[in-house]
Amino acid sequence: MKKITILVLALSAFLYSNDIDGKEVFKTYCWGCHHETAEAFGPSFSEIANNRSKDEIRAYIIDPKAMYEAFGYKRTVMTEFNLSDKELDAVTNYILLQKGK
Numbered sequence: 001m002k003k004i005t006i007l008v009l010a011l012s013a014f015l016y017s018n019d020i021d022g023k024e025v026f027k028t029y030c031w032g033c034h035h036e037t038a039e040a041f042g043p044s045f046s047e048i049a050n051n052r053s054k055d056e057i058r059a060y061i062i063d064p065k066a067m068y069e070a071f072g073y074k075r076t077v078m079t080e081f082n083l084s085d086k087e088l089d090a091v092t093n094y095i096l097l098q099k100g101k
């Protein structure tokens with residue numbers, strides 16, 4: 001019985017820790033400046049997904065100041081975030097889901 005309890009706890013901890021929704025991350029941190037398919041203050045997620053690789057998108061979110069020149073911008077006004085790896089992955093995947101839209 002004890003083993004089963006531990007197993008259930010471990011399983012729910014595992015499921016919970018993976019339960020970060022990219023859309024939620026987007027709505028919490030990005031929505032003020034980016035929209036899914038419409039141009040806002042920043043480019044739309046669909047435009048980003050159509051032009052950039054997963055690694056490029058991740059790198060930009062981690063450190064816009066280090067990346068903006070390589071992306072062809074003269075300056076950056078994007079906020080720097082301290083996202084966890086899981087939040088970063090979730091929101092990157094969410095951007096990539098907008099590809100082709």
Ligand code: HEC
Pocket residue numbers: 025026029030031032033034041042043047048051052056057058060061064068071073075076077078079081091
């Ligand atoms: C304060 C407004 C603002 C917020 C908040 C913001 N961005 Fe941006 N983002 C911009 C602007 C403006 C650009 C265009 C270049 C620049 O200024 O850095 C940009 C550029 C980007 C790019 C590169 C675009 C390209 O050319 O491919 C990515 C990727 C990106 N943002 C992702 C995100 C994600 C993900 C979030 C939320 C976690 C976010 N941004 C939050 C304003 C913002």
